[in-house]
Amino acid sequence: MDVRSLPVALTAIMKQRGWTQQQLGRELGVSQAWISRVCNGVADTGLARAKELLARVGWEVRFTPSVEEPVERREFLSAAASVVFVASAADSDPYLDPDYVRALSDSLARGRYELGGLPLAARALGHVKRVAHLQIGSAGHELRGAASDLMYQAGIALYDAGRLAQSEHAGTIALDLAHQAEDAPARAQAYDALSRVSLYRGDPLRAVRHAQRGLRIPDLPPSRLSSLHMRLGRALACVNGSQREAREALDRALGTSGLSPFAEAALGGDVAIGLSRLGHYDQADRLLREAAAAMAQWSPLFRAQYLGRQVQTAVRADEPALAVHHMHSLTRALPFVGSARVNARVTAIITVTAKWDRIPEVRTARENLRATLPAGSSSA
Template sequence: MRSAFYDARMETNDLSEALQAIMDRHGWTQVGLADRLGVTRGWVQHVVKGRRDPGIGSVRERLDRVGWEVVLRPKGRHPVKRREFHEKVVKFAGGAIAGKAAGVMAIPGGGNSPYAEADYVFSLARRASDMRDELGGGPIASKVLTQFKGISAALPTGGKELRTSASEFSRQAAWVLYDAGRPDVARNLAGNALELASGVSDTQREAAAHALLSDLYLQENKPDRAASHAEKGLRLPEVSDGTRAPLEAYLGWALGRSSWAGYSKSRSRKLIDQARGHTSLPPLDSAWVHGVSGLVLHNVGENQQAFTSFEDAVRITEPLPATQYQANDLANAAGVALAAHELDLAAELMKALAYVAPLITSGWVDRKVVTVLRESGRWADVPEIKLARQRLKSALSSEVVAR
C-alpha cells in the first residue's frame, strides 16, 4: 500500500536528507524504511550518513515501492507551484546523485493539520507499533498521547477514512500505554478504538478492539468482562481468522477463570482447539494463540499439554528476533512449571527468560519477570532455582527488581 501525505513543503539538496525527511514525514524508523524499500537497515544507514551513493537507477526503483518518484529539476528555475498528484505523490530529485545540478522538492497536499489526513494517522499507528517493539511503551507514551490529542481535535471535521485510521491509532496507542504501566489509560484508548470502529461499521477493527479489551481485562484478572468482549467480537460478521483466533483463545482463557454459571472446562478447551486450528495465521499471531492456549490448558489441569503449547509458541518465534511474545511465553511457562512443582523445568525456563529479557525494552516484560521472581521466591533455596533467580535479577535494573 502506498501512502505519501504531508502538509508542509520540504526542500533539500541531497539524498541523505531526503531519506531522513521521508522517515520523518511517514513516521518510519530506519528498519521500517528498509523493509519497504527492500534493502537492509545498513543500506539506509549508509545512505543517510552519506557513506553510499547507490546510483539514480537504484534509487528510482527503490523509492517507487513506497510511492515516491525521482524528478530532476534544473537548478535556478522558479519553484513549481503546488499541485495535486495521484495518491499525493511527493516528488524529489537527488542533488547528491546529480552532482548538485538538481534540487530536491517534496510537493505536499492541502493546508490542514496533518492529523486530518487519514493516511498520516494510519502511519502514526504503524509507527507506534514499531517503536513499542523497539523501545517499549515507556519512552514513547507521552508522544503517543500528544498525537492522540491532535487526532481527536481533527475528528469532528473528518470523514469515515479518518475515523477508521483513528481507530487503528487508538488501538496501537492502547498497547503502548499498557506497556508503559498505565492500564487505565490503555482501557480508555481501547474503548475509543471500539467506538470509532463501530461508528464507521468497520467490523474487522471493531472485533480487534474487542480482542484488545478482552486481553486487557484478562491481564487485570477480570475474566467476566474479558469474556463479554470476546463473545461480542466473535458475534461480528466476516471476522478474519487473524482476529477470530485470538478472540477464541481469549474467550477460552476467560471462561476457565470466570465465575459465570454454565461455563465448563470442556467449552474452554473446545475454544482453544478452535483457535489453534487456524493454520493461516502470521507467525506472531500463531505464537500468541499457542501461548494463550498454554495458560488455558494449565487452568483446566492439563499441564503437560500446556508445556507443549508454550514450546510450540517459542518454536514458532525462534527464527525471529527476540520479541515481547517470546519473553511472555517463557514467563508464563515458568509460572505454570512453578505452580505444578516442576522445579527443574521451571529453572530451565527462567534461565531462557534471563537470556531473552535483556534484549527487549518493555515494561510489560519487566513486570512478567518480576512476577516470576516473586512466584519462585518460596523455592529460593533450591540450587537450580536459586541460580535461575540470580540470572533473572541480573537481567533487570535494580529499580525493577526492587518493585
C-alpha cells in the same frame, strides 16, 4: 502517489513539476550530475540524507511492511521495511490524513514488538490526546477507521506499559471510531483489546463479555476470529466452573486456518497461557516453546513474554529443573525489552520460586533474574 525508491521518487518529482535534472538539483541543493547518477542507479544516499533532501520539495519518507497479511497487515511485521516516498500535505493537520494516521499505527506496532510498551507510552498518550480532540467532522470512513486502528495500537502499547486505565480509554475510543466507520474488523479488534485489558485488571467476567460481543460480529477475518476465541477461552479459564467452555474456546482458536506464520505462532503462545491455567501443562509448554522460538526472528517482546509464561507453567507443574532452564533463557531476553507486564511477571516468578531456594540452581537463576530487573522494580 507512492513510489518505492529514491530514483523513482526523483523522476516522479521532475515529471510532476516539469523540472529538468538541473532545476531539481537547484531545489535540492545538489548538482545535476548527482541527480543523474542517482536516477541511473549509480549513486546512492543514506536514508537520513534522502529524507532531508525530499523534505525540501514537499515529499517525505514512510515505512510500511514489505509483506502484507492476507487480512491484517500490521500483525505481521517480520519483513524488512520498504521505503515509500510520498507527497506530504504540510498545509493541513496530518492527523486528518488517513495514510499518515496508518503510518503512525505501523510505527507503534513495530516499536512495541521490538522494544515493548514502556518506551512508547508517552508517544501513545500523545496520539490518544490528539485523536480524542480531533475535529473529524464530516471526515469519511477511511479516516475514522485509520484513527480507530491508531487508538488500538496506542491502547496496546499503554497496556504493555502498565497504564491500564489509559489503555482502556484508548480502546473505548477505538471502538467508537470503528462503529462510526462501519468497520467490522476494527470493532472486533477494539473488543479484543478491551477484553485483554479487563482480564489483566482482574475482571474475567467483563473480559468474557467483550470477547463475546466481538464474536457476534459477522464475517470476521480468521486472524480476528481466532484471537477473540483465544481471549474468550483465557477469560473463561479464570471463571469458576467454566473450564469446559474455556477449553472449547481455546480449541476453536487453535483450529483456525489461514493465518500467517507470525499470527499462528503468536496465537499458539497466547492459547498456551489459557491451557496452563487449565492445568494442561505439557501442551502449554510445547506451544510456548514453539512460540518463543518463532518470535526470536520477529519480536523480542513476545519472546520474553512467552519465556516468562514457560517459567510459570513449569512452576505450576512443580518442575524446578524445567523452570530453571526457562529462567536462564528469560534472563538473556530481558535486557532487550521495556515492558511493565514482563517486569511484573519476572517479579512474580522470583516470588513464587522462593519455595525452591534451597536448590542451588534455582537460587542462582533467581539471582540472575533479579539482576535484570530495572531500578525501582520490586522483587522478593
